[in-house]
Amino acid sequence: MTDETAAAFGPLDRRAESQPDPPTAPDRISVRDHVVEVEIGAFQSERDTTQRLSFSVVAEVAPSDGAQTDDVDDILSYDAITEAITAELAAERLNLLETLAERIAERILAEPQPLRVFVRIEKLDRGPGKLGVEIMRVRDGLPVQRDTGTAPDLQVFLLENDVFTDPELPRFLDRLDNDPRAFVLCVGPAHIRCPQATDAMAQRHIDLLEIEQNAWRLSAIDPRCVVVGTRTELDWGMKNNQISVWAPSKLVLDAVGGPGGSDPQVLARWLAEDLGAQGFAVVGQGAYVLKDLP
Template sequence: MIDETKLAFAHPEDRAQATAPNARDRISLRDHVVEVEIGAFQPERGTTQRVRFNVVVEVRPSDAFETDDVDKILSYDTLTDAIAAELAAERLNLLETLAERVALRILDEPAALRCFVRIEKLDRGPGALGVEIMREAADERPPASDRDAPHPRVVYLSNDAVASDQLPGWLDALEADGTPTILCVGPADMARPVSGAKPAQRRIDLLAIEQNAWVLAGRDPRCLVVSTRTELDWAMRHGRITVWAPSKIVLDAVEAPPAGPVASVRLAQWFAETMHAVEIVLAGAAPDGGADLPLRRVDAAAATLL
């Protein structure tokens, strides 16, 4: 039985002999090393480590050898660009997740038939620690644009807005409008623990916001508290109103957003931009700095939110 993954990274002559007469054309990226912050363990946060990529892509035959036309081939830049794009998208805990996303991004290219990805951490042990995967292009795989999450409306609720008698009516209107809605809150108006260590205080402040998210969820069962991008995407596709629990997305962000009680509105604005929201609505709150998307303000006791 042929070990396809092993052969993918073997010498081209070895693979040609093992797969003849059905060997496919391939392009490859070998020993591409990047400094990146990745990992599920606490010592891996706040620091970078070397990660090595090896990628092999089996491609459809073309007549590029006759025309010498670069537009008819799968460019090597596609491989490095796929890696760079996924590393920039968000901080990840698992090499498995990164390998999957890199492979699927490459397989979005029409010329790509099958993709082998090997990723190794070079600084976590006496040897290279890594994963290897193989993915094939699906015949009926939807284009990337169809798989993208919907663009939501992000609504920031002040504590007065959370407690407002208008909340049920606002939720009714948001449901009827049909635009995917994500609610954001700040911390409750109560004393919180104080730590002299900035990383610890950051987590305390984020947890304070999450506690208040559950307060909002307790006011109306339509408010579903979620913490991951996967949960948010699922909820938006299924018409659920969600309340953002920010710890995971904030702590995993490649470019750290503002955090803490004084920055809760600014954090919501950052989140709205990250989610490519159609707009952000501030109920009972004022903007905190500029926003790169449409922004509206309403009073905490307003009869209508939309």
């Protein structure tokens, strides 16, 4: 732990000794020992179970008139810190505390007041002591404008299996390739018998992998169809006129409050909503269907 981090989280007298004269020392807003129960972790034993995380966040803030106006809008509210924690926990299931800390710090620094933020996250249930990470991040220039997650003019299509052998498929893909809009293709499982498991979670993994196998099948038919599995890959594809084919396992299994089961239409509609798509359609075999798409 650095001296500055120790001072940020330590007793007030430690902080006083480490800071410049009071007229130039920034004020600090803090939330300490904020405990939340959440599913997180890179190990298989940490999946499908929750554990307690303890959050301590200290934000150094620019001078404001809040003390004089007594107006909550003139300060960094404690709620902004706890809401940043809640929002990042709700965004997706994460493996690493480091990733979670980074995202919380970024979200807090997107507020107008913070100059620097310290984030400490500790796992309380993974051993005899606390396992944790501590980071310090500094604002670089103006407040960050966070991505709203909405893709302008994105179209999501769910392709039925008979489209794979449709002679019109290449022309359909030609149209998508030449269209300035963003496109993400979803597929269901192929019509083959796959292993069945008695455990529901194991079967869900198998079902999602069936869908991903079919996504790779489409990619083999036409290399313009690029299989993607992460939000970063999806975002890149939408910005670069790529025809993306969604492999759902990671986003679905990591989603907080995401879709249950593995029904292809439920998954595709959930993805369209999550990405802020402007259109959704199910595409079946037949030139008339391909011709009449939006």
